[in-house]
Amino acid sequence: MLLSVYRSICTVLLFVSVSLFASEKQYTVTAPDGVTLAVQETGNPQGQPIIFIHGLLGSHLNWEKQWRDPQLQRFRLISFDLRGHGLSAKPTQSTAYSEGRRWADDVATVIEGSAAQRPMLVGWSLGGAVISHYLAAFGDSHIGGALYVDGVVELAPEQIPPHPQVYAAMISPDLRTHLDGERAFLRLCFHQQPDEVTFQRLLANAALASWEMQRAVPSMHVDLERGLGKATVPVQFIYGAKDRLVNPQTSLARARGVNPTIGTTLYADSGHAPFVEEPQRFNRQLAAFADALR
Structure with missing residues (x-):
């Protein structure tokens, strides 16, 4: 009898697990300047939308620990590969990466193309600057809130x-030097280093990133006052x-200087990627913030 009950429970759990990820889909949208962006979705299609924006040398694969957390599957989880990264197009003109409006347009295109209603934006590293570009160009009337992660x-x-x-x-024309630079940059991302399989996948991920993009991004200007400074929706910072x-410390001081209403959290045992290094804590905070927006 107990064995029968156990088998029934396992069958139900397997069904639920499969169902949770049955809604995964991938599609593309096209930014105003013609750049094709790869978009990915999972979770509850009717749930509160959360759009994840990765950082330099990344892709949607950076968010695996959020993508696969059953507790987050009640949300509509949307990610996209930034221009010059992952499966998205990689233009060769430097202006495609140095002009903040282009990154802002990408976010607006994903919001429109996914038909996400007042999504929460989550931006890691460079993704934080992308959120600020979006706020400067479009304001916050179409989003519910923003979470900057390092x-x-x-x-x-x-x-x-x-x-x-x-x-x-990282921008060396010599391939060996370039790849060694990518590896060194990735190591700097973590205080708690990921397992070797994950690290090698992220390294391969970094190798896909456009060299032109890496050369151009440092010249990008972030209009913080017109972006973050004008935000009226809830904004949280995690470092x-x-x-x-x-x-x-200096980043938070600058952010508070233009918007004193932001909330802040420091993860004592994490480096540049707390959503990878302390995923359970991060996912709980992410869910709580998303719930509070409703």
Whole structure:
């Protein structure tokens, strides 16, 4: 009798597990300048939409620990590969990456193309700057809130710790040097290093990123006052206290300077990627913030 009950429970759990991910889909949208963006979705199609925006050298694969968390499946989880990354198009003109409006248009295109109603935006690292570009160009009337995760507030020396050898290697025309630079950059992303399989996947992911994009992004200007400074929706900032790529203290001070209403959390045991290093805590906070927006 007990064995029969156990088998029934396992069958139900398997059915639920399969059902949770049955809604996964992939499609493309096209930005105003013609760049094709790869979009991915999972979770509840009728749930509250959350749009994830990855960082430099990443793709939607960065969000695997959120994508596969059963507790987040009640939300409509949407991600997209930034221009120059992953499965999205990789234009060769530097202006395709240095102009903030292009990144803003990409977010607006994903919101429109997915028909997401007042989504919550989650931006990691470079993805934080992308959120600020969107706010500066479109305001916040079409979103419910924003979460910056070790977000780049501005590309300012006091906010970005110097790693000149790493960044020089990343844009080197020599392939060996370039790939070694990508590996070194990825290692800097984590205080708690991921398992080797995950790291190698992320390294391959980084190798897909456009070299032109990596050369152009440092010249990007973030109009913080017109973007984050004008935001009226709830905005949260999460940083890993041991971040080696973005200075949490100076970045938060600058963000508070333009918008004193932002909420902040420091993860003491994380580096630049708390959503990978402390995923359970991060996912609970993500869900709580999304619920509060409703």
